[in-house]
Each structure stands twice: as C-alpha cells, then as structure tokens.
Amino acid sequence: MRKPLIVANWKMHGTQAFVRRFTAALEEGKDALRQPEAEAHVVICPPFPYLLSLVEQLGTGLSAKVLVGAQDVNAQKDGAFTGEVSVSMLSDCNARYVIVGHSERRQLCAESDLLVAQKFAVAQIAGLTPILCVGETLRQREQGLTLDVIAKQLQSVAELPGVDMTRQLVVAYEPVWAIGSGNTATPQQAQEVHHFIREQLGAAGPRIQLLYGGSVKSTNAESLFAEMDIDGALVGGASLEAQEFLNICRLAGAICSV
Ligand code: PGA
Numbered sequence: 205m206r207k208p209l210i211v212a213n214w215k216m217h218g219t220q221a222f223v224r225r226f227t228a229a230l231e232e233g234k235d236a237l238r239q240p241e242a243e244a245h246v247v248i249c250p251p252f253p254y255l256l257s258l259v260e261q262l263g264t265g266l267s268a269k270v271l272v273g274a275q276d277v278n279a280q281k282d283g284a285f286t287g288e289v290s291v292s293m294l295s296d297c298n299a300r301y302v303i304v305g306h307s308e309r310r311q312l313c314a315e316s317d318l319l320v321a322q323k324f325a326v327a328q329i330a331g332l333t334p335i336l337c338v339g340e341t342l343r344q345r346e347q348g349l350t351l352d353v354i355a356k357q358l359q360s361v362a363e364l365p366g367v368d369m370t371r372q373l374v375v376a377y378e379p380v381w382a383i384g385s386g387n388t389a390t391p392q393q394a395q396e397v398h399h400f401i402r403e404q405l406g407a408a409g410p411r412i413q414l415l416y417g418g419s420v421k422s423t424n425a426e427s428l429f430a431e432m433d434i435d436g437a438l439v440g441g442a443s444l445e446a447q448e449f450l451n452i453c454r455l456a457g458a459i460c461s462v
Contacts, residue, residue, distance in 0.1 A: 207435070209246075209435060212247070212449055213439065214251060223258050226446050247301050272297075277304070301334075303337060305337045321367065328368060339380050351397070351400050374414075376416070377415070378418050379393075413435040420438075
C-alpha cells in the first residue's frame with residue numbers, strides 16, 4: 205500500500221525567522237502528524253542555507269515525523285565547482301530527499317535530461333531519495349505531445365547506468381503551465397498522466413509514490429488526491445504558509461484528521 209506524501213518546495217523563499225515560525229506552527233500540529241515508518245509523509249525542501257537550521261529547529265520531536273530534502277544537487281562527487289553542493293554534503297546535513305529535474309532548473313538553468321539523470325543517480329547511490337520532476341509545457345500539451353515528453357524524461361533517467369528504477373524514488377508530475385500559475389491540472393488530466401507514469405515504471409510502478417505538482421492549494425487538493433494514481437503533492441507557493449500546508453497534508457492523509 206502506498207503512503208501519502210506531501211513535499212514542500214520553498215524555492216528561493218524564506219529567512220531564518222521564517223524557518224522558526226514555520227517549525228513552531230508544525231510543533232503545534234505535531235500530534236496529528238503521522239510517524240514516517242519506512243517512508244516519509246511530510247518532507248520540506250528549504251533553500252540550501254536553511255537546511256541545517258530547519259533540521260535543528262525540527263529537533264528530536266518533529267524530525268521523527270517531518271523529513272528534510274534539498275531542491276537540487278550537483279552531479280559530481282566533490283571538487284572545484286564554485287557555488288555547488290554535493291550529495292555527501294546533503295547527507296551530512298541529514299537531508300533524506302532531493303528534488304531533481306524541476307522545470308525551473310530545466311528551463312532557467314538549461315539542465316538537460318542527461319544531467320537530471322546523473323543527479324538522480326548520485327542521489328540514489330548516496331542513499332537519498334530522488335524526487336524526479338517531469339512535465340510538459342503548454343505548447344507540448346497543445347501539440348498532443350504530453351505523454352511522449354513524459355516518457356522521454358523518464359527513459360533518460362532509467363537508461364543511465366547506476367540508476368535503479370525499482371527502488372527508492374519518487375516521481376512528481378508537474379505540468380510546466382500549472383506551476384505558479386494558479387492553473388492547476390484537472391484531476392482527470394493529472395490522473396491520466398500519473399497512470400501513464402505508473403505503467404512506464406513497470407513492475408515497480410504500483411509501489412512508487414507519484415506526486416502531482418502545480419498550483420496545489422487546500423481548495424483543489426482533495427479532488428486531486430481522490431484520483432487513484434495521485435499519492436500526494438509537491439507544493440510550492442502554498443507551502444510557504446504553515447496552516448495552508450498543514451491543511452494540504454491533512455487532505456492527503458499525511459496527517460491524521462483531528
Ligand atoms: P506551485 O509550485 O505549487 O507554486 O505551483 C510547485 C513546484 O514548482 O514544485
């Protein structure tokens with residue numbers, strides 16, 4: 205049985221004071237948060253400078269229930285790569301998840317399918333769970349290319365030596381046109397792609413958590429989570445407000461209803 209999973213992607217937002225306020229709000233709702241057992245239910249991906257302070261603020265009580273992830277990683281082990289962060293540094297800071305291939309990085313930082321696959325591989329090899337983002341642009345959707353684009357993005361990762369698509373991974377379907385736009389995919393549009401992704405993942409498909417991302421809010425989350433192949437969400441804007449984020453977690457079943 206797949207567990208619900210909600211991942212907060214704070215993008216380039218936040219301050220130390222914000223981290224303190226957010227964790228204080230989580231602390232208040234802590235009793236309702238489920239224990240992660242084998243997998244997490246709630247993961248927060250702050251900007252790099254706040255990774256350690258988030259881990260520290262979560263303390264022992266919350267860290268059993270809320271795990272920390274990074275928004276990106278460099279594909280190299282270490283070396284002269286000014287400004288970059290390695291997977292071993294993330295592990296050293298207790299990050300357990302890492303987002304790879306977010307469309308903002310694919311578009312704004314020109315990340316290729318191959319580079320995304322390499323980041324996925326280093327994360328998996330180091331024992332972090334990669335959250336692989338895939339998604340089509342509006343133009344690709346209008347041209348009827350959605351499933352082709354998704355298949356290619358998945359395949360470039362699956363084909364890279366060292367990648368194991370049968371274990372320790374999460375896939376987030378994030379239509380580029382839905383991110384930060386307020387235009388969420390309809391539950392039917394999202395379900396169609398999620399079902400396709402699950403099929404593409406083969407025998408491991410039924411076990412892998414598939415998240416939807418793109419303008420998820422507490423007002424649209426319930427109908428998305430009602431779809432069979434949607435196991436949770438990757439939440440950007442709405443994850444910056446603790447109560448709104450907790451509401452989304454509650455709707456996914458990532459926290460007990462109170
Ligand atoms: P959004 O971002 O929820 O603000 O649309 C989602 C994401 O980019 O992961």
